[in-house]
Structures are given as C-alpha cells and as structure tokens.
Amino acid sequence: MGPLEFLLIIVGISILVIVHETGHYLAARAFGMRVLRYSIGFGPTIFRYQPKGSPTTFQVAAIPFLAYVQIAGMNPHDEVDPDDPAIFPNQSILARVVTIAAGPFANYLAACVIAFFLGLGGWPAWVETLLAEPARVGEVEPGTPAAAAGLQAGDVFLSADGEEVPTFAAIQRTTASRPGELIRYRVRRGDQVLTIAVRPNAIVGRIAEDSEPYRAGLRPGDRIVAVDGREGNVVEAMKAAAAQGEVTVRVRRDDEQRTVTLSPAAVAALEGRLFGQIGVRSPESRPYSVGEAARTALVYPWRLTRLQLEGIARMVRRADTSELGGPVAMGQMIGAAAKRGASHYFAMIVILSVALGLFNLLPFPALDGGRLVFLGYEIVTRRKPNERFEAWVHTVGIIFLLGVLVLVTFRDVANLFR
Numbered sequence: 001m002g003p004l005e006f007l008l009i010i011v012g013i014s015i016l017v018i019v020h021e022t023g024h025y026l027a028a029r030a031f032g033m034r035v036l037r038y039s040i041g042f043g044p045t046i047f048r049y050q051p052k053g054s055p056t057t058f059q060v061a062a063i064p065f066l067a068y069v070q071i072a073g074m075n076p077h078d079e080v081d082p083d084d085p086a087i088f089p090n091q092s093i094l095a096r097v098v099t100i101a102a103g104p105f106a107n108y109l110a111a112c113v114i115a116f117f118l119g120l121g122g123w124p125a126w127v128e129t130l131l132a133e134p135a136r137v138g139e140v141e142p143g144t145p146a147a148a149a150g151l152q153a154g155d156v157f158l159s160a161d162g163e164e165v166p167t168f169a170a171i172q173r174t175t176a177s178r179p180g181e182l183i184r185y186r187v188r189r190g191d192q193v194l195t196i197a198v199r200p201n202a203i204v205g206r207i208a209e210d211s212e213p214y215r216a217g218l219r220p221g222d223r224i225v226a227v228d229g230r231e232g233n234v235v236e237a238m239k240a241a242a243a244q245g246e247v248t249v250r251v252r253r254d255d256e257q258r259t260v261t262l263s264p265a266a267v268a269a270l271e272g273r274l275f276g277q278i279g280v281r282s283p284e285s286r287p288y289s290v291g292e293a294a295r296t297a298l299v300y301p302w303r304l305t306r307l308q309l310e311g312i313a314r315m316v317r318r319a320d321t322s323e324l325g326g327p328v329a330m331g332q333m334i335g336a337a338a339k340r341g342a343s344h345y346f347a348m349i350v351i352l353s354v355a356l357g358l359f360n361l362l363p364f365p366a367l368d369g370g371r372l373v374f375l376g377y378e379i380v381t382r383r384k385p386n387e388r389f390e391a392w393v394h395t396v397g398i399i400f401l402l403g404v405l406v407l408v409t410f411r412d413v414a415n416l417f418r
Contacts, residue, residue: 005335005339008334012338013334014067016356017356019353020103020104021038021069021103022069023107027102028088031098032085033087034055035055035056035069035072036055036057036071037069038056039060040060041066042061042066043061044061047059055086072086072087073087073088073090093378101368103357104357106357107354107356108301111349111350111353111354111357114346114353115296115350118343119292119297120287120288120290120293122286122343124340124341125284126344127285128168128285129169130168131167135167135168136154136283137151137152137153137157138153138283139153141279141280143279144277144279145199145277145278145279149278151198154189155187155188156188157186159185161184171280176277177276179235179275179277180200180236180276182197182198183199185197199233201277202224202274203224204221205220205275207273212262212263213262213269215266216260216263217261218266222252223251223252223253224238225250226249228241234249238270241267242264247262248261248262328409364397370397
C-alpha cells in the first residue's frame with residue numbers, strides 16, 4: 001500500500017465521520033444548544049480556535065482520524081442545570097430528536113450529493129450492476145448457458161423461478177447460489193414476456209492449495225463440464241457418484257478441457273466452493289442527464305439501504321458475521337476503489353456513507369438509533385426515562401460495540417496476512 005493510497009483511506013473514513021458529526025453540530029446550534037467542542041481527530045490538540053462570542057472550541061488533534069462533537073448536557077453523567085435552556089436535556093423533544101437524527105441524515109445527504117455528480121460523469125459499471133433497475137442484458141457471452149438458452153441483449157429480467165430479480169446483482173446472487181441447477185427466468189423482450197430455462201455453469205471458487213480438490217488437480221475458475229461423462233446438473237451428479245467412490249470430472253480451463261479424478265473427500269470439500277454463472281453482462285455505464293442524475297441521487301442511496309438491511313437480516317438468520325467489517329475492512333474497500341480511479345473511490349464513499357448513516361440509526365444502545373428509542377419512549381409516555389438507567393444502558397452498549405470492533409479488527413488484520 002503506497003502513501004497516497006493510505007492517505008486516501010484516512011481521508012475517506014474521516015470525511016464520513018466529519019460529515020456525520022457536522023450534522024449533529026449544525027442541528028444543535030440551530031436549536032440554540034451549547035456545543036462545547038468540535039474536534040477533528042483524537043489525542044493532544046495541535047490547533048485550537050474559538051470564534052469570538054461562540055461557545056464552541058474548534059480543534060484539530062494529533063491523530064487526525066475521525067471526529068466528535070461535545071454538546072452540553074448530552075452526556076448523562078454531566079451536571080445538569082435545570083434552568084439552563086442551552087443544554088441538551090432542557091431542549092424540546094423535537095429539538096433533541098432532530099439533533100440526534102441529524103448525524104445519519106447528514107450521511108445520507110452527502111451520499112445523495114456525491115451520487116448526483118457521479119451520475120453526471122457516469123457510475124462505475126459495478127455500481128450499475130448492483131443498483132440499476134431493471135436488470136437489462138447488455139451483452140450475452142458466446143458459448144455460455146445464456147447464449148445456448150436464447151437470451152439476447154436488451155432482454156429485461158423479471159424473475160427467477162418466481163422470485164423477483166430487480167438488479168443484475170440479484171441475478172448474480174441467484175445464479176451463484178445454484179450452480180448446475182435449471183433456473184427458469186421470466187424476461188421481457190419488447191412486448192413479449194418469455195420464460196427461458198438456463199442451467200448455470202458450475203465454477204470452482206476459492207480453494208486452498210492444501211485442500212483435497214486442489215491436490216486432485218482442480219483450480220479456482222475451472223468450469224465443471226461433465227461428471228463421469230454425463231452433463232446436466234453436475235453438482236448433484238458429483239454428490240451421487242461420490243457416494244459410490246471416486247468421481248471423474250471433465251473441466252474447462254483456459255479454453256482447454258482436462259480430466260480430474262476426485263475422491264469422496266475432495267467432493268465433500270467442494271461443498272460451498274462452487275458458484276453458478278450464466279454468461280450475461282449488464283449494459284456499459286454512461287453519463288446521465290441532469291434529470292437522470294438527480295433521480296439516481298435519490299434512488300441509489302435508498303436501494304443501498306435496502307441491500308444493507310437485507311445483508312443484516314441474512315447475517316442474523318445465518319448467525320454468520322463474515323460479512324461484518326470494521327475500519328480495516330472499510331480501509332481495504334476504499335483503497336481498492338482508489339486504485340481503480342476517482343469515480344470508483346467516490347462511489348465507495350457513497351456506499352460507506354449510507355452504511356454509516358444506517359448503522360447509526362439501528363436501535364442499539366450508544367448509537368443514535370438507541371438514543372432515539374429513549375426519546376420515543378418519552379414521546380409515548382410523556383415523561384423522561386430514568387437518567388441513571390439510560391446512562392447504564394448506553395455504557396453497556398459502548399462496551400459491547402468496542403468489544404465487537406476489537407474482535408472484527410483482529411479478524412480483518414489476520415485476513416490481511418492469509
């Protein structure tokens with residue numbers, strides 16, 4: 001990682017947090033709250049400025065990473081003067097709700113603004129694949145299952161075995177999870193709605209060099225063509241044949257066909273290591289008109305939110321935290337995007353800004369969403385919650401989140417050396 005890439009990672013993450021904290025600051029000041037400190041970074045202060053007549057000290061710390069805003073009375077442990085109208089707990093319920101929600105709102109607003117200008121210049125193709133609706137075929141690769149089934153450029157995917165597939169990312173998820181299975185796609189072609197059955201190729205994914213499949217001769221990217229000389233659902237055929245003993249598979253690699261013999265242990269080790277591919281690509285990205293850019297600036301952040309909520313639900317259902325990432329994972333994503341160019345870098349900033357806004361709105365203690373839950377209780381019951389109880393809940397929440405952050409960061413760092 002070069003110094004420029006490292007700098008772009010620090011700047012990218014810091015911008016996300018500075019935007020968030022600026023939202024809190026502007027809302028608090030708009031309602032007349034006293035903001036004691038606005039800090040960019042942590043550690044010893046290297047620059048400090050307090051405008052004349054302002055209660056706020058603006059500072060830059062020695063570690064210019066992240067940011068925070070200190071609003072008077074917001075910490076439940078602070079001494080509270082019940083006659084001071086400028087402190088957080090003495091403000092109206094509307095002022096407090098808006099001030100708390102303003103941080104996530106600022107992240108969404110920043111994402112919308114950046115998305116507008118990205119639209120004018122043209123989104124990276126991978127973002128179009130992820131977010132553009134409908135899922136229109138841009139290109140059908142020759143010699144693929146899609147070409148053999150009769151899919152054509154311009155076809156619009158409607159569903160896969162009855163399940164809606166609004167984006168190319170949804171198509172990719174469906175095909176990736178069902179290698180070798182016959183999938184019936186409904187597509188719109190002009191004024192017609194057609195049903196086209198496609199059997200995705202079974203492609204070997206990431207396998208370790210010391211694994212049974214690798215030692216047998218398989219390599220990542222191999223396409224399994226036939227099992228014991230028979231084509232069709234090769235995944236099920238492999239499982240059935242492995243129950244009887246060794247399996248002979250024919251694979252295509254770099255336009256050449258090879259024969260590989262797999263033991264039952266090697267077939268078992270391939271479980272979850274095969275993914276499907278049908279051979280269609282989304283249309284090339286293009287610059288949008290002002291109207292189209294404005295529309296995507298509003299729609300794309302919402303679609304990102306929907307995808308991220310689906311990801312959270314999937315993680316909870318499977319009790320799987322492999323998709324959970326910390327600052328190291330965020331830095332990797334920003335760094336990888338920066339290598340590919342400015343549009344990729346800012347597209348990743350949009351995605352992470354929406355993620356940060358959504359994460360902070362989750363109804364969990366210590367997050368903005370957790371504070372909004374207590375304010376909601378106050379709205380419903382018309383009385384403030386017990387301050388000691390609220391402070392205890394937020395303290396436990398902070399400890400828990402810090403623990404998760406440490407564990408995730410250790411895992412992310414360990415993955416860097418694999």
